[in-house]
Amino acid sequence: MRSKHKSYPESEYPDKIRDTVRYYQSMGHIVLPPHLLKTPKQLEGMRASSRINVAVLDYIEKNIRPGISTAQIDRWVYQKTTDMGGIPAPLGYEGFPKSVCTSINDVICHGIPSSKEILQEGDIINVDVSTIYKGYYSDSSRMFCIGSVSPEKEKLVRTAKECVKLGLEQVKPWGFLGDIGEVIHKHARAQGYSVVREIGGHGIGLAFHEDPWVSYVTHKGTGPLLIPGMAFTIEPMINMGRPGFYIDDANGWTVYTADHKPSAQWEITVLVTEDGSEVLAW
Numbered sequence: 001m002r003s004k005h006k007s008y009p010e011s012e013y014p015d016k017i018r019d020t021v022r023y024y025q026s027m028g029h030i031v032l033p034p035h036l037l038k039t040p041k042q043l044e045g046m047r048a049s050s051r052i053n054v055a056v057l058d059y060i061e062k063n064i065r066p067g068i069s070t071a072q073i074d075r076w077v078y079q080k081t082t083d084m085g086g087i088p089a090p091l092g093y094e095g096f097p098k099s100v101c102t103s104i105n106d107v108i109c110h111g112i113p114s115s116k117e118i119l120q121e122g123d124i125i126n127v128d129v130s131t132i133y134k135g136y137y138s139d140s141s142r143m144f145c146i147g148s149v150s151p152e153k154e155k156l157v158r159t160a161k162e163c164v165k166l167g168l169e170q171v172k173p174w175g176f177l178g179d180i181g182e183v184i185h186k187h188a189r190a191q192g193y194s195v196v197r198e199i200g201g202h203g204i205g206l207a208f209h210e211d212p213w214v215s216y217v218t219h220k221g222t223g224p225l226l227i228p229g230m231a232f233t234i235e236p237m238i239n240m241g242r243p244g245f246y247i248d249d250a251n252g253w254t255v256y257t258a259d260h261k262p263s264a265q266w267e268i269t270v271l272v273t274e275d276g277s278e279v280l281a282w
Helices: 015-026 040-063 070-083 151-169 177-190
Strands: 101-104 107-109 124-133 136-145 201-203 210-214 231-234 237-239 245-247 255-257 263-265 268-272 277-281
Touching: 040 070, 040 124, 040 136, 040 268, 040 277, 070 101, 070 124, 107 124, 107 237, 107 263, 124 151, 124 263, 136 151, 136 263, 136 268, 136 277, 151 177, 151 231, 151 237, 151 263, 151 268, 177 210, 210 231
Parallel strands: none
Antiparallel strands: 101 107, 101 124, 107 255, 124 136, 201 210, 201 231, 231 268, 237 263, 245 255, 268 277
16 A cells, blocks of 8 residues: 555654654655554564564575475474464465465465475575564565576576665665665666566554555655654565566466566565664564
């Protein structure tokens, strides 16, 4: 969901940022409603959730290899998450049947784990983990190269990670969400790739998906203002070919590149702080 151009009463914002918010509102900029800015207590909960999320991905990184099924990855995610007191956020979310998304090669996102899907030497896979812990949400994903992959796939995976790093460098108080999308889009295109337009990042914390919706084909100085306390994901989907896609009719979830060329994505959750940013989950 995209944030709407709307003003909110300055009195609802914390005292230390109220005057700055008032200034940007007077200039006509988009600001998030104050209830989406995370409090210190909420951030404690998000950090605890993120620690589980990161630990699960660390476990996958140590154990993923050729010959295992994506169903095995799903079992690992469920077991590790619940052992640490968490709940896999994807499980049952709007009918999603598994605990994790596993997206191989030309799958952009929302791949559903299956016992029939066996990782092969040369595959690239995105494992997207999301966790609920005591009502707080975290979300991050990593790419894994299975065995020896082609130079073309390796470059795609590396560039997607570079895009996230460049986007993160733009996260600073009183910047704009559009600043992030512009540097990501420029870098991806400079490497010969395209960026998926219709699927993006999102706010997170007290719900799986909050405002703002985060596009990666935006322009500097546009979009919602980056205010201390905002938390959202940076997760551009970088295609080797064209940006078009289609959704699997059979399951209603899995998103494939239209030209069946590979796609890569890394995801982090980032918090806007008073002096920069903090990566909560990676």
